[in-house]
Each structure stands twice: as C-alpha cells, then as structure tokens.
Amino acid sequence: MKAESTDRENNNDFNLTTSQVKLKINGNCLQLNVLPWVSLLDAIRDHCNLTGTKKGCDHGQCGACTVICDGNRILSCLTLAVMKNKSEITTIEGIADGDELHPLQKAFIKHDAFQCGYCTPGQICSAIAMLKEGKANTREEIKEQMSGNLCRCGANTNIIDAIIEIKNKGNYE
Amino acid sequence: MKTSKQIGKPVSRLEGNLKVTGAAKYAADYNESDLVHGYIVNSTITKGKIIAIDESSARKISGVIEIYSHTNRSKLPWFDILYTDMDAPPGTPFKPLYNNQVLYNGQPIALVVAECFETSRYAASLLKITYEEETFETELMMRLAAARNPKKGMATSIKPLPPSPTGNFEEAYEQADAKYEGEFFHGAEHHNPLELFATTTIFEGDGKLTVYDKTQGTNNCQIYIANVFGLHFKDVRVLSPFVGGGFGSGLRPQYQLFLCVMASLELKRNVRVTMDRAQMFTFGHRPQTIQRTKFGASADGIVTAIHHSAIAETSHFEDYTEVVVNWANMLYPAKNTLLDYKLVPLDLFTPMDMRAPGGSTGLHAIEATMDALSYELNIDPLALRLLNYSERDVSADKPYSSKELKACYLQGAEKFGWSDRNPEPRSTKRGNRLVGTGMSTGIWDVIALPAKAKAKIDREGKVKVTSAVTDIGTGTKTIMTQIAAETLGISISDVTFAYGDSKMPLAPIQGGSYTTGVIGSAVKAVCTALKKKIFRQAKKMKHSAFKKVKFKDVVFEDGKIFLPNKPNSAVSIKSVVIDNEEKVIKTSKTNIPNLLKIKQYTRAAHSAAFVEVEVDEELGVINVTRAVTAVAAGKIINPKTARSQILGGMIWGISKALREETLTDHHLGKYMNTNLGEYHIPVHADIHELDVLFVEENDEIINELGSKGVGEIGLASMAPAIANAIFHATGKRINKFPIHFDALL
Numbered sequence: 001m002k003a004e005s006t007d008r009e010n011n012n013d014f015n016l017t018t019s020q021v022k023l024k025i026n027g028n029c030l031q032l033n034v035l036p037w038v039s040l041l042d043a044i045r046d047h048c049n050l051t052g053t054k055k056g057c058d059h060g061q062c063g064a065c066t067v068i069c070d071g072n073r074i075l076s077c078l079t080l081a082v083m084k085n086k087s088e089i090t091t092i093e094g095i096a097d098g099d100e101l102h103p104l105q106k107a108f109i110k111h112d113a114f115q116c117g118y119c120t121p122g123q124i125c126s127a128i129a130m131l132k133e134g135k136a137n138t139r140e141e142i143k144e145q146m147s148g149n150l151c152r153c154g155a156n157t158n159i160i161d162a163i164i165e166i167k168n169k170g171n172y173e
Numbered sequence: 174m175k176t177s178k179q180i181g182k183p184v185s186r187l188e189g190n191l192k193v194t195g196a197a198k199y200a201a202d203y204n205e206s207d208l209v210h211g212y213i214v215n216s217t218i219t220k221g222k223i224i225a226i227d228e229s230s231a232r233k234i235s236g237v238i239e240i241y242s243h244t245n246r247s248k249l250p251w252f253d254i255l256y257t258d259m260d261a262p263p264g265t266p267f268k269p270l271y272n273n274q275v276l277y278n279g280q281p282i283a284l285v286v287a288e289c290f291e292t293s294r295y296a297a298s299l300l301k302i303t304y305e306e307e308t309f310e311t312e313l314m315m316r317l318a319a320a321r322n323p324k325k326g327m328a329t330s331i332k333p334l335p336p337s338p339t340g341n342f343e344e345a346y347e348q349a350d351a352k353y354e355g356e357f358f359h360g361a362e363h364h365n366p367l368e369l370f371a372t373t374t375i376f377e378g379d380g381k382l383t384v385y386d387k388t389q390g391t392n393n394c395q396i397y398i399a400n401v402f403g404l405h406f407k408d409v410r411v412l413s414p415f416v417g418g419g420f421g422s423g424l425r426p427q428y429q430l431f432l433c434v435m436a437s438l439e440l441k442r443n444v445r446v447t448m449d450r451a452q453m454f455t456f457g458h459r460p461q462t463i464q465r466t467k468f469g470a471s472a473d474g475i476v477t478a479i480h481h482s483a484i485a486e487t488s489h490f491e492d493y494t495e496v497v498v499n500w501a502n503m504l505y506p507a508k509n510t511l512l513d514y515k516l517v518p519l520d521l522f523t524p525m526d527m528r529a530p531g532g533s534t535g536l537h538a539i540e541a542t543m544d545a546l547s548y549e550l551n552i553d554p555l556a557l558r559l560l561n562y563s564e565r566d567v568s569a570d571k572p573y574s575s576k577e578l579k580a581c582y583l584q585g586a587e588k589f590g591w592s593d594r595n596p597e598p599r600s601t602k603r604g605n606r607l608v609g610t611g612m613s614t615g616i617w618d619v620i621a622l623p624a625k626a627k628a629k630i631d632r633e634g635k636v637k638v639t640s641a642v643t644d645i646g647t648g649t650k651t652i653m654t655q656i657a658a659e660t661l662g663i664s665i666s667d668v669t670f671a672y673g674d675s676k677m678p679l680a681p682i683q684g685g686s687y688t689t690g691v692i693g694s695a696v697k698a699v700c701t702a703l704k705k706k707i708f709r710q711a712k713k714m715k716h717s718a719f720k721k722v723k724f725k726d727v728v729f730e731d732g733k734i735f736l737p738n739k740p741n742s743a744v745s746i747k748s749v750v751i752d753n754e755e756k757v758i759k760t761s762k763t764n765i766p767n768l769l770k771i772k773q774y775t776r777a778a779h780s781a782a783f784v785e786v787e788v789d790e791e792l793g794v795i796n797v798t799r800a801v802t803a804v805a806a807g808k809i810i811n812p813k814t815a816r817s818q819i820l821g822g823m824i825w826g827i828s829k830a831l832r833e834e835t836l837t838d839h840h841l842g843k844y845m846n847t848n849l850g851e852y853h854i855p856v857h858a859d860i861h862e863l864d865v866l867f868v869e870e871n872d873e874i875i876n877e878l879g880s881k882g883v884g885e886i887g888l889a890s891m892a893p894a895i896a897n898a899i900f901h902a903t904g905k906r907i908n909k910f911p912i913h914f915d916a917l918l
Contacts (some may be wrong), residue, residue, distance in 0.1 A: 015235075037291050046290065051202035052195015056367045056416070057450040061849040064367055092195035101193065109189035112817045116646030117192030118367045118417030124193060138857075147856035150849060152367045152418050153646050154821030156860040 021085045025050065026094025034081045040074075041065045043081035043089060052092035052121045056150070063149030065093050066122035066129075073129035075148075092121035095128065103171045104128060107162035115153035123149045127163045139164060179659035180878075183813035187651045187665075188415075188644070194423060199414045199474060200387040201447050202234040206270035208373070209238055211436050211446035213429065214283035214300050215455055216275045219518045219842030220309035223273040223282060227301035231285060234299070236292040239440060244281040246270040247402070247435050252513035255400040259393040259682050260424040262432075262523060263326030264491030269428045270435075275304065276490065277522045278311075278843045279455030284432045286444065309520035312839040313461040313486045320484045320515035324492040331620065332496050332531070336568050339502075340509030345478035349469025353545040355566070357466070357538040359910040361458040361486075361835040361844070364527050365852060368417020370456075371447040372433035377616025381408045382437065386430050388413050389423035390682030395675035396425040398434050414673035419645035420825075421526035424684050427456050437828040454847040457525020458835060460486045462497065464538040468507075474552045474560040476505045481538060482513035484727055488523040492516055495531025500616055501539045502568035503775065510568070520842055526684060529656045529885035532617050533808035533892060537910060540893035545906060553596060554612055554897065555586055566775035570791040574771070577805035578614065578779035581868055585803030586612075588866060591784035598904040606787040608798075609902025615780035615802075619881045620687040621766035624695040625678035627656070628703045629759030634747035635731060636661060638699065639671045640693045642680035648814030649688055653696050655810055656878065660700035662729035663746070670696075686882030689810060691764075694877045699762040704729055706760050711749045718742035766876065774874050778806040778881040780819075782826070782890035786898040793914025797827050797895060799862035807872040819865040819887035826891020828854050834911050 018033040025048055032047050041058070044067065052072050053076060056064035060078040066074045068090040095102045104124055107113070114120040126149045130136060136145040142163055151159060191197040216223075228240045249271065250256075256266040269281050287293035310316050323329065345354065352546040368387055375383040382404070388394045391411040399406045416423060433446035448455075463486040469478035483497040498512040547554040562579060563570050563909060586592065594610050595601060599606040630640045638657045644650045653670040661668075671677065680692060704723055711734055712719045718739065719727060728737050735743035750758055784800040802823055809815045836845045846852050865887075872879040892910065899917075900906045907916045 008335075015684030018568050030740075035289075035291060037295075042290060043572040045202075046204065049204050050195070051198065051204065053188060054199070054367075055201070055369060055447075057849045059450060059848055059850065061450075063368060092193075096194055102188070105193040107192045109185050112186065112813050114186075114189075114192055115648075115817055116366070116368070116416060116418040117197050118199065120192050121195045139910075141858070147858045150367065150854060150856060152365060152420070152854060154855075155817060156824060156855070156892075157820060157863050158817060160857060 019082050021081050022083065024088040026090060032081065036080065036082050038081045039077050040081045040084055041077040044076060050091050050093050054118055054121055056118065063126060064119050064122040066149065068125050068129050073126045085117040086138035092125060095124060103166045103169065104162065107165045111158045111162040111165070113158040113162040114155050119149060119151045123151065123159055131167055179655040179665055180808065180810050182811065183575065184651055184653065184655055184665065184811055186814065187654055192349060199368055199415045200385045200413065201415050201445060203373040203377055203385050205373065205443045208442065208443045208445055209286055209288055210290040210293045211284045211286045211432060211444055212297040213446065213448065213452060214285065214297045215452060216278060216280040216282050218275055218304045218306050219278040219311065219820040221275050221304050221306040223275060224305050226283060231296040231299040234296045236290060237296045237415060238286045238288065240283060240285050241270060241436060243270045243272050247439055251403065258397050258425050259390060261465040262328045262491045262493045263324040265420050267490060269431045271752045274545045277520055277765065281428045281432065284436060284446065286436050286440065292639045295881060309842045311519050311521055311837055311842040313463060313484070313517055313519065316517045316519065317484055320517050321517050323494045329494055332494055333499065335498050335512035335514050340634060342478050342480055342511035345509035346467055346469040347479065349478055351459065351474040351546055351549040352467065353542050353549060354467045355538065355542050355545065355908050357464040357541065357908045359534065360461050361837065362527060362833050363835050364420040364422035365453060365849065365854065366418025366420055366422055369444065369448050369450065369453060370427050370429050370483065372420050372430045373445045374433045374437035375443050376437045376441050380404055382410070382434065384409065384434060386411055386413055387416060387423055388426065389419045389643055389645055389676040389684055391643060392679050393675060393682050394426045398430070398440040401431065402438060403433060411675040412673060413643050416643050416645040419683065420528045421530065421684060422457065423645070424435065424526055424682050425457065448695060449871045450849060451847040454835065454844050456522055459527040459530065459853055460493065460524035462534050464497065466538050466542040468542045468546055470546055470550060474550050476561050477508045478509045479505065479507045480511040480572050483535065483661045484515045484517060486519045486521060486524060487516045488521055489518045491523040493524040494899045497531045497535040499568065500532065500535050503566050503777070504614055504616060506563040506567035529617065532885060532889045536613065536615060536889050537893045537896065541896050541908060544611065544900065545896040555582060558582060558614060569775050571773060572777045574774035574776045575807065575870050575872035576779060576868040577868050578781065581779055581781040581803035584866055584868055585781040585783050585801050588864060589801040591783055593729045597876050598901050603787060606789050607902040608785065608787055609898045610783065610785045611617065611894045611897025612781060612783045613890045613894035613897060615782065615886050617686055617886045617889055619690060619776035619778060619875050620685050621771055621876060622681045622691045623763060623765045624680050624691045624779060625761060625763040626695040626699040627678050627761040628699045629749055629757050630703060630707065630746065631757045632751050632818050634663070634750065635667055635669070636663065637669045637671060638696055640675040640680050640692050640695065641675050641677040642688060643673050643683045645683055647688065647818060648811060649692065652689060652810040653692060656693050656696045657700050660697050661704060663732050664835065686884040686886065689880050689882045690876040690878060693810065693880060695762065695764040697877050698764040699760060702760045702762045703758065707746050707757050708734060710753050710758060711744055714752050758813050763840055771874055772840065776875050778886045780804045780890045782894040784893060784894040784898045786902055788899060788902045788917060790903065790917065793917045795831055795912065795914065797861060797898060800891070801864045801866065802887055802890060803866045803868055804883065804886055805870045806883050806886060807870050808879040809867050810880055812867065815867065815883045816865045818883040820863055822885065822887020823854055823863050823891045824860060825888045826895065827859065829910060830892040830895035831911050
C-alpha cells in the first residue's frame with residue numbers, strides 16, 4: 001500500500017480575493033477583477049475574450065503566448081495579470097490596423113510561414129518586438145532571437161524568410 | 174484569366190488571414206457563457222489499483238462543482254465495440270474512469286470540475302489517492318524474449334504484416350561478398366502538437382451536444398461519443414475547423430473528449446477540459462523499437478540478401494502495429510529475404526501513428542544499412558541505390574503505379590552537388606569542424622479510401638463544397654478549393670470549401686498522407702456531378718445551343734459552358750442557375766476507389782534526401798548545415814503548401830535524428846521529460862538551408878487526381894540521410910536515435 005499525499009493540508013481557510021487590474025489592450029481600456037493566481041495569458045483569453053493568444057505549454061517553454069507589453073515581448077503564461085496593472089498590451093488581435101494587415105502578417109501569408117497556425121500569434125508578436133529591440137541584424141541573429149518561439153509544423157525557414165523580408169524593407173514599425 | 178489551371182498554382186493559404194490575426198478558433202477558444210472548467214488528474218503509479226480517493230480537501234474549495242472518478246462516473250457500456258474508433262488497433266480500447274484498475278502511468282483517473290480554470294487546477298492538486306501497486310515492465314529491451322506476432326484486425330489490413338520469406342536468406346547472406354549487420358534503436362517519441370488537447374462541449378439540451386474538439390476526425394469523435402454515451406449520431410455535432418497540429422495524435426478520440434462530454438451530460442452545462450503539456454505525454458506515442466538488419470551484396474554491388482526484423486512495444490490491451498520491415502524489398506529487389514515484425518506488450522499506453530509511422534523507423538535501419546554496404550563495397554552510396562533500382566515491386570510481384578524515384582536521385586544529387594563529394598570519411602574539414610554528406614531514399618504508401626462530398630452553386634455563381642474532413646495545417650482547405658475551381662472551370666474566389674464539421678459529408682480521419690487523394694477525389698467527383706447537373710439544366714433553357722449536345726462535348730471554363738468549336742454557344746453557369754426554378758443546383762457524391770484496378774499495382778510516393786552536416790568533434794555538436802529533398806508524389810496540387818509540408822517533414826527528420834526522445838525512468842515506469850523544455854524539438858537557430866524539389870510524375874492509377882500526398886514523405890528520407898552524413902563526417906556509425914553529442918565523443 002502506498003498513499004499519495006499532497007503537502008497542501010489545512011486549506012480549509014482557503015480564501016482568495018480579487019484584485020482590480022486596469023489594462024489597455026489593443027487600445028481599449030479594460031478593468032478586470034481577477035484572482036491573484038490568474039496568469040496574464042488566462043486573463044487575456046478568458047476574461048478579455050481575446051483567444052488569439054495561445055497556450056502551448058503554460059511553462060514559458062514554447063512562446064505561443066507571447067504578447068507585447070509596454071513595448072516588450074513577454075510570455076503571458078509566466079506573468080500574473082495582477083503584475084501588469086496599468087500596462088499597455090498588444091495581442092495578435094491588435095497587430096493589424098483595422099482590416100489592413102501589418103506588413104509582417106502579409107509576409108507570413110506570402111511566405112507560407114505557418115501551417116496549423118497555432119504558434120503564429122506568438123511568432124508574429126515576438127518578431128515585431130524583436131525587430132524593435134534592434135539586436136538582430138543577420139539571418140543567424142534573427143534565428144537566435146526568435147528561438148524562444150517553437151513551431152512544431154516545421155515552418156521555421158518560412159517564418160525567418162517572412163521576418164527578413166520586412167526587416168529589409170524597414171517597414172515593421 | 175483562364176480558370177482552367179487552378180491545380181498546380183502556388184495559392185497562399187485561404188485561411189491565412191484568420192491565422193495571422195488570431196481570429197482562427199481552436200478547440201479551447203470557444204468562450205461560451207456559463208462555461209465551467211475540468212482539470213484532469215492522472216495516475217502517479219504505473220500499474221495496480223486505486224484503493225481510495227480522498228476528495229474532502231478538494232470539495233471544500235469554493236467553486237468546485239463536482240469530482241468524477243470511477244466511483245461516480247456516468248453509467249457506461251461495457252461492450253468494447255462501442256469504444257472502438259476508426260483508428261483502433263486490435264484489442265480492448267481504453268475506457269476512461271471505467272474501474273479502479275491502473276494500466277499505465279499518467280492514466281486519467283479523475284476530473285475536477287469548477288467554476289474557473291484555476292480553481293479546478295488547484296482542487297485537482299488536493300486529491301489524495303491511495304493505490305495498491307503491482308510490479309510492471311516498461312522497458313522494451315528487458316522483455317525482448319516475450320516478443321510475439323501481432324494480432325490481426327482491421328488495422329493490419331491497412332498496415333500489412335511482413336511478407337513471407339523468399340529464396341534462402343541464410344545461404345545468400347553467407348555467400349555474399351559484402352555484408353553489413355546492424356542493430357538500430359529509438360525510444361518513445363511524443364507528437365507534441367503545439368495546441369494542447371482540448372474539448373469545449375456545449376450542452377444544447379434535448380440530448381444534443383455541440384463539441385469543439387482537437388481531432389483529426391470529426392466523424393470519428395462523433396461516432397465515439399454517440400456510442401459511448403448512448404446518444405443519437407445526429408444529436409452529436411463535433412466541430413474542428415482549426416487544429417493546432419496533429420501529426421497523428423488526433424487520429425483517435427483522446428480522453429479529454431470523453432471526460433468533457435461526460436461532465437457536460439452529467440452537469441447539463443457547458444464544459445471545457447484542456448490538457449496541460451505533461452498530460453500530452455499520457456496517450457499515444459511512437460513506440461520504442463529495436464531493429465536488426467543483415468544485408469548482403471555481390472562484389473559488383475547487387476543486393477542479394479535482406480534480413481530486417483523489428484520488435485516494437487505495444488500496450489497490454491491493444492496491439493498497435495506499424496509497417497517497419499516491408500520497405501527494403503519494395504525498394505531493392507533482392508531474391509532472398511527474411512522479414513520479421515513482432516510486438517512486446519508493456520505497461521504503457523497503446524502507441525499511435527506519429528508522422529511517417531513505421532516508415533521513418535524502418536527506413537532508418539534500411540538506409541543506414543545500405544550506406545554501410547556502400548562503404549564495404551567501395552561504391553558511392555547513390556550509385557549503389559541506382560545499381561539496385563527496380564521499376565517493379567519485387568516483394569509483392571506488382572508494377573508500381575508510377576515511380577520517379579530515379580529522377581529524385583538524379584535531380585536531388587544535381588541540386589545538392591553530390592558529385593563533388595570526396596567518398597572518404599573524415600576527409601573534409603571546415604574550420605575545426607568535420608563536414609560530411611549523406612543521402613537516403615524515402616518511400617511512403619498511397620492509401621485509397623471512400624469519401625463523400627457535397628456541392629452546390631447559387632444564383633451568384635458561388636459554389637460551396639463540403640466535407641467533414643479537418644485541416645490540420647496541411648493546406649486541405651486551400652487545395653480542395655483549387656480542385657473544385659479547376660473541375661468547375663471557375664475562379665477560386667467563387668468557391669468556398671467548408672470542412673471540420675461532423676454534420677458535413679462523412680470523411681475518414683485525416684492521416685497517412687491520403688487526404689489530398691481521398692477527399693480531393695471526392696471533391697473532384699462531386700464537382701463533376703454538379704457540372705452534369707448544371708449541363709442538364711442548361712439543355713432545358715430556351716434557345717439552348719446544347720439541345721443535341723452530349724456532356725463530354727462541352728467545356729466548362731471561365732464560369733461558362735461552351736462548345737469548343739462554337740465560342741458563341743457560351744452560356745454562363747450563373748445564368749443556368751438563375752434559370753433553374755429551385756434557385757440553387759446541388760448534389761452529393763460518394764467517391765469509391767476502384768480497388769480491383771488499383772490493387773494490381775504497388776502505390777507509393779518516393780523521395781531522396783541529400784544532407785550536409787558539420788560536427789564539432791571536440792564538443793560533439795552536430796549541425797545540419799544544408800539539405801535537399803527531391804520528391805516524387807504524383808501531381809502536386811499546390812507547390813507552395815506542398816513545399817511547406819516537405820520542409821516540415823525535413824525538420825521532423827532533423828528532430829528525429831538529433832533531438833527528440835521521450836526518456837523513461839523504468840524504475841518508476843514514468844516518462845521523465847514531459848515538457849517542451851526537456852523534450853527537445855528544433856528551434857529556429859537549429860534550422861539552416863533547406864531545399865525542396867518536386868519531380869514530374871504522372872500517375873493515372875492511384876486516384877482521379879494522380880496525387881499521392883506529401884505529409885510523411887519528407888520525413889521518411891531525412892533522418893537516415895543525417896545519420897549517414899554523420900558517418901561520412903566522423904567515421905562513426907551511430908545507430909541509435911537521436912544521435913547526441915555524447916555518442917560522438
């Protein structure tokens with residue numbers, strides 16, 4: 001006989017209270033009441049109903065949840081919503097200008113830079129912020145800087161081709 | 174613009190806009206109102222019984238709605254047949270929460286349903302489960318003596334067991350001038366599509382359910398749910414319009430579907446159940462397989478003797494099989510063969526088809542053995558393949574329906590620059606790195622199955638074609654649209670292909686590289702039927718120029734019907750529909766392959782991969798610096814999406830040869846690296862110059878399109894070519910995949 005037990009005894013007094021979090025997401029000001037254990041990813045997906053941002057591992061290992069927060073790419077699964085009060089966030093739904101796709105979105109379609117499309121929101125958000133970081137100048141450097149975003153379908157070369165095209169055109173602002 | 178040439182055009186994915194804007198919705202993206210969340214609890218032992226589940230702490234958590242286990246699950250049928258899905262191997266299908274038996278580590282044993290996701294996850298962590306453990310075995314190498322023949326069933330009719338021995342292998346091998354004997358091994362691998370398995374069930378009332386599921390077969394899941402829960406088929410609607418990668422993992426209904434639907438029916442509420450990444454390692458996988466080869470050849474390079482045996486794991490409840498050892502004699506016409514395939518049941522979940530199942534396993538052994546033989550014979554590896562080239566499948570004594578493998582060899586070699594190669598291993602250095610090149614053959618069979626499709630055209634001239642098939646990222650929507658547009662002679666923008674919905678016409682599960690051929694043929698057939706119907710209507714029109722004309726004598730092009738020699742006979746198909754009193758013209762068609770005809774041939778796609786690697790011998794680091802794969806897969810419907818499929822397969826080959834492996838702690842019977850940080854797949858920085866070329870191949874046998882499918886063939890040849898290139902670079906032949914730096918130090 002073997003008993004599997006958890007360390008979490010005495011949780012009778014378990015009681016969490018919600019916090020108010022103000023976020024500006026894709027230009028819209030939102031006020032959320034979330035429990036402190038809600039990740040930014042789940043807040044975006046379930047509380048803001050912006051399901052374009054994807055959960056691939058919930059561990060910061062795949063990059064599918066990448067969003068742009070105050071100009072920087074972050075892994076929204078490793079971020080609690082309450083940590084980002086008063087932040088400005090861009091998700092994949094906010095990358096295009098209305099119906100006009102962002103040049104990188106167009107380049108992704110042109111270069112067939114996705115197959116199943118599940119990693120795509122994270123790849124695009126990551127690449128846009130990465131280009132603004134200005135650290136990557138060569139193909140090798142771009143590949144290195146994009147390596148936090150996994151693609152299981154194997155669209156890797158097409159993704160990098162798309163990013164290079166808009167980097168070379170300089171129209172990624 | 175002529176509309177007759179839609180097939181063969183590099184059309185960008187038609188769902189591209191939805192995928193780059195985040196608008197494409199996957200199974201966990203349906204935020205229905207009143208949605209509750211289920212979190213799965215998995216067994217932490219490998220074999221035994223659940224003695225008790227203490228739910229007291231979990232039930233005290235505010236927001237917990239119900240906890241399901243074998244003790245309080247819904248009443249379920251006990252007939253195995255009701256749990257049998259389209260991809261079930263012979264045996265007894267796994268029944269979630271059926272009883273207190275634990276059959277493998279990670280088996281789902283409870284579901285905690287709560288008002289929000291976080292609460293369900295936390296409460297799930299509070300369950301205290303008492304087990305009675307039994308001894309188990311999960312290591313293939315420890316149980317080789319238990320290897321036995323697989324059970325026969327439906328699956329083995331599609332995946333044939335090895336052919337009987339031919340000639341006298343032992344004698345021929347004994348007399349051979351050059352020989353190689355190898356032992357090959359790879360451990361378990363998990364599909365790991367990036368999308369987590371998820372189901373959102375909408376409880377519609379009146380016994381009706383709408384289920385958004387991550388699957389490669391909407392009808393497969395519909396039938397499974399209806400059978401298991403005793404619902405009418407028509408009351409269960411399974412939708413899967415976007416699938417975040419499959420690679421075989423969605424060929425069977427996975428347990429989150431069962432749990433989600435059960436909770437929804439019990440609670441009469443909308444429920445979502447999503448797996449976490451560790452749970453993605455608790456169902457099917459590519460099985461650990463050990464292979465042995467013995468190939469013998471005459472001094473002039475003719476392979477005379479082929480022995481290839483494989484022993485693979487399966488579960489104790491189902492006999493999962495793959496075609497591993499049948500390929501060598503399909504490629505190389507040796508007269509003396511001894512092929513053997515056996516299974517060892519272990520205390521693991523049943524393995525499952527994973528991209529190029531069996532083929533990628535077997536070709537590793539076959540093509541590395543051929544490579545080794547080439548060095549024994551002092552014959553160039555490509556020249557050895559050409560010396561043993563066969564236009565006929567000797568193993569089945571049938572001709573190939575088409576086989577342009579020679580063109581793959583020659584065009585691939587040309588593009589790669591194979592002739593520049595110094596045959597000597599360890600002969601080339603770049604800086605402090607050894608450089609090697611290797612090549613391999615790939616083969617994958619072409620499967621024909623029946624499928625149905627519907628088509629209708631409205632008064633605007635817009636055509637809608639439907640099939641229940643999914644698009645797992647292969648480009649199905651786009652190429653089906655192209656096939657429909659070309660068949661009807663209209664523009665792609667006038668066609669909508671709707672799919673991923675079990676309400677639509679029945680489709681087989683999406684796998685085996687057969688969707689293009691199977692669904693594509695059904696789309697072509699239904700569009701041809703629609704043309705005939707439109708034509709019959711056109712004949713009825715006042716002043717019709719077609720009154721005494723036969724269907725075969727008219728042309729459909731640019732949205733018009735006309736007699737080729739009388740351009741002024743043209744009538745737009747739109748006007749025919751407007752003339753029709755019923756407003757739309759519609760039809761449906763089931764395409765049934767002509768098995769009597771196609772069974773006279775061996776049907777296969779082929780490829781040849783050429784790879785360059787760099788090996789840093791001091792650090793053992795291996796890089797695939799460039800690769801070319803040449804593919805003969807019949808008609809390529811869309812060279813853009815097909816190229817991406819091959820690139821994806823090549824990257825899977827890099828992953829298989831150099832990266833991915835599920836490591837097992839056999840003392841615990843448990844997988845150890847169940848996350849994407851430790852289950853390594855290539856990242857962008859690992860991928861360098863990759864090139865794809867398609868050779869011309871005309872096939873009038875396989876299906877109405879002459880198209881063979883490209884999902885697996887890119888992987889089949891890639892991994893062995895890498896192993897062969899590593900040998901050329903280092904002089905070390907490593908037969909265990911993945912090849913890690915420690916094997917080279």
